[in-house]
Amino acid sequence: xxxxxxxxxxxxxxxxxxxxxxxxxxxxxxxxxxxxxxxxxxxxxxxxxxxxxxxxxxxxxxxxxxxxxxxxxxxxxxxxxxxxxxxxxxxxxxxxxxxxx
Numbered sequence: 001x002x003x004x005x006x007x008x009x010x011x012x013x014x015x016x017x018x019x020x021x022x023x024x025x026x027x028x029x030x031x032x033x034x035x036x037x038x039x040x041x042x043x044x045x046x047x048x049x050x051x052x053x054x055x056x057x058x059x060x061x062x063x064x065x066x067x068x069x070x071x072x073x074x075x076x077x078x079x080x081x082x083x084x085x086x087x088x089x090x091x092x093x094x095x096x097x098x099x100x101x
Contacts, residue, residue: 027057036061049073064088072096 017023027035039061043052048071054062059077066075067088074096085092 023057032057032060036064039065043069047071051076054078066096067092 017026035057039054039058043061043065048069050072051074052062052066052069052072053076054060055078060083062075062077063083064087066072067085068090072093
């Protein structure tokens with residue numbers, strides 16, 4: 001049984017943005033691949049057997065990790081911005097559950 005522990009890395013540059021379009025431009029400026037890579041690096045020291053969760057743009061690294069990291073037990077995506085599973089080069093793992101909200 002895994003401990004009830006949360007880990008929440010900051011994967012984008014802090015910014016106060018009031019409009020969705022501003023947020024999208026900000027993410028484009030940082031780079032979607034950079035956001036995904038920051039999530040991958042942040043998860044490097046975590047056990048493989050965990051549930052990945054992402055909120056808004058954090059869904060991208062959470063989806064990538066849940067889909068490609070061996071042992072992922074599930075995923076929770078809030079304010080979903082998922083991409084097709086083909087973006088990460090493999091199908092969704094049968095052993096991993098996902099939840100979209």
